[in-house]
Amino acid sequence: MILYVNGDSHTAAAEAVNNHAFAGDDPVLEHLGRLPHPDNLQHSWGKLLSLALSSGFHCDAESAACNDRILRTTRAWLADNLNSEKLVVIQWSTWEREEWLYDGIYYQVNGSGIDRVPPEAAERYRNYVIGLNWEQKTHEAHNQIWKFHQELLDQQVPHIFFNGNNDFSRIQDRRDWGINYIGPYDPTSTYDALIRSAGIDTVSPNSYHFGKDGHNWWFRYILDYIIKNKFI
Numbered sequence: 001m002i003l004y005v006n007g008d009s010h011t012a013a014a015e016a017v018n019n020h021a022f023a024g025d026d027p028v029l030e031h032l033g034r035l036p037h038p039d040n041l042q043h044s045w046g047k048l049l050s051l052a053l054s055s056g057f058h059c060d061a062e063s064a065a066c067n068d069r070i071l072r073t074t075r076a077w078l079a080d081n082l083n084s085e086k087l088v089v090i091q092w093s094t095w096e097r098e099e100w101l102y103d104g105i106y107y108q109v110n111g112s113g114i115d116r117v118p119p120e121a122a123e124r125y126r127n128y129v130i131g132l133n134w135e136q137k138t139h140e141a142h143n144q145i146w147k148f149h150q151e152l153l154d155q156q157v158p159h160i161f162f163n164g165n166n167d168f169s170r171i172q173d174r175r176d177w178g179i180n181y182i183g184p185y186d187p188t189s190t191y192d193a194l195i196r197s198a199g200i201d202t203v204s205p206n207s208y209h210f211g212k213d214g215h216n217w218w219f220r221y222i223l224d225y226i227i228k229n230k231f232i
Helices: 027-032 045-053 067-080 119-130 134-154 191-197 212-228
Strands: 002-006 056-059 086-092 098-102 105-109 159-163
Touching (some): 002 045, 045 212, 067 086, 067 098, 105 119
């Protein structure tokens, strides 16, 4: 079996054992670009989970990734691994992020106003930040993820979803996700909220990321969920 995981910096294990979000932040690994730093990935909740399951492991997560990227890369991996036994575990990013394609390069953008985009996208980015509608983006993400959930059900792909920092508590038109989504409408059931509820802090007061202790706690939480709900 292959454990496939995808998400943003929480799944890429940014800052887990060093202060790097991307491998390319490390001068020695600059050639690896936006891939997770390998030292951090070794301590990620996904890697720890794969060891506990005695499974193969493939991580497509990227720091600062949006859900469009998560969906695109997950679908591509699934298309290349149709006949393999797999368990897909996906951590969803924040609802406002988008992915823009320019000259063959995918840019991940968010509402911070400080993202790097090519010159031809500068005005588009300015308008995106000014006109950001959180309610609209939340509904779009909810529908987008529901559609993907239905795809995976049709393909009989075992999968578990969970939220990173945002949640769908404001959604009125709620869906029945069965056991495939951990607390989609519960703000206390996000990755961030659950780890904090265990008394574990981020690596620094101005960071969103958890260290080895947080990843170890989350891997055990997901492992218990897998066993309880008979995914294996």
